[in-house]
Amino acid sequence: MKERIAYVDAAKGLSILMIALGHITKIGNPVDSWMSSFKVSIFYIISGFLICYTGSVRKRSFTEFTTKILKNIGIPYLTFSVIGILFKTLCVYLKNKPSELVFETFQRYLYDSIFLKGVNSMWFIPTLFIGEILFYWIKKSPKPIKLLYTVAGLFSIKLSDIINTALSQGGILELKPGDLYDNIIRLTNAVCKGFSAAWFLGAGYIIYLYYRKIKDQRVKLVVGIVFSAINLVLSQINTGVDFNQMKEGKYPYMFYICGILGSVGAIMLLDVISSYISLTFLDYWGRNSLIMMCTHTVLGMRTVAYEGWKKVAFIPEKANLEYICECLVVLAILLMIEYSIIEVINRWLPFLIGKSRNTAN
Helix, strand or coil: CCCHHHHHHHHHHHHHHHHHHHHHHHCCCCHHHHCCCCCHHHHHHHHHHHHHHHHHHHHHCCHHHHHHHHHHHHHHHHHHHHHHHHHHHHHHHHHHCCCCHHHHHHHHHHHHCCCCCCCHHHHHHHHHHHHHHHHHHHHCCCCCHHHHHHHHHHHHHHHHHHHHHHHHHCCCCCCCCCCCHHHHHHHHHHHHHHHHHHHHHHHHHCCCCCHHHCHHHHHHHHHHHHHHHHHHHHHHHCCCCCCCCCCCCCCCHHHHHHHHHHHHHHHHHHHHCCCCCCHHHHHHHHHHHHHHHHHCCCHHHHHHHHHHHHHHHHHCCCCHHHHHHHHHHHHHHHHHHHHHHHHHHHCHHHHHCCCCCCCCC
């Protein structure tokens, strides 16, 4: 088994922290625009790094590759979907809401899980699964197919708009609003996001082939700073990016440019920093990113942290420096809560994430 790469876990940690902070901030601001430009794509690119580093596509058959993915992310998706559905339904019941609303809540989250939309932040897991399976197929395909997807993958999110338009009222395949329509939209959106994930996975795979040849830390530092600076500027131009909502921003082509520049820039800087100091904090959240993805919104921990801090402090209504600082305090509170959840799962309930006590962190 190959050793873990310090900057890879740190990059995953940075990703999940930006995702969590993005779920806390509610007012559009420059920090959100910057984070949204690459906070999801960096996770896919890192996955591409790891596939290249471990040689998992080359070494494993399709069955072996799929089985490993199902164990690593399929089991957590299943277990936390069940927990999330029951938790959300119980919350509505305890609020003494009508039985019809309780059933609607249960049905909505059940359909979200079955049709791969996922409960809250768990939308990410099916897209990663679809992306990795699709990437395996593309990697094993002839070169013309690889080249075709290099271009076609850029339009996967746009494809979802076309499908949604075709299925909506007045569209070519017009369907009436309801369970059938909603479930088809849930599934097609998840698949299209998975197609986009496969594109970033492929980008990460190719980038790592060249990145591993760079030995001079000074080169990584300079390029990392330049890439990050360019991404910072471009992210303020291409605002309104939201991978989950399938929004590429004002200029869709910048969505992909920023995704690459921001991710590679951050990876390079973390690589350089990790050679001088230990990135224990980011490493911890990177290694446990899946648990945090499955709990911080699904179990309402984000809301507990935010509303709890509002009771004892003032959170501005205007997106300024004070607002960002207050949101960072909320993030710190959330991390303290999540740390407890992560330790409980790793020590006593590792089966929830498809691990045994011997292999859990």
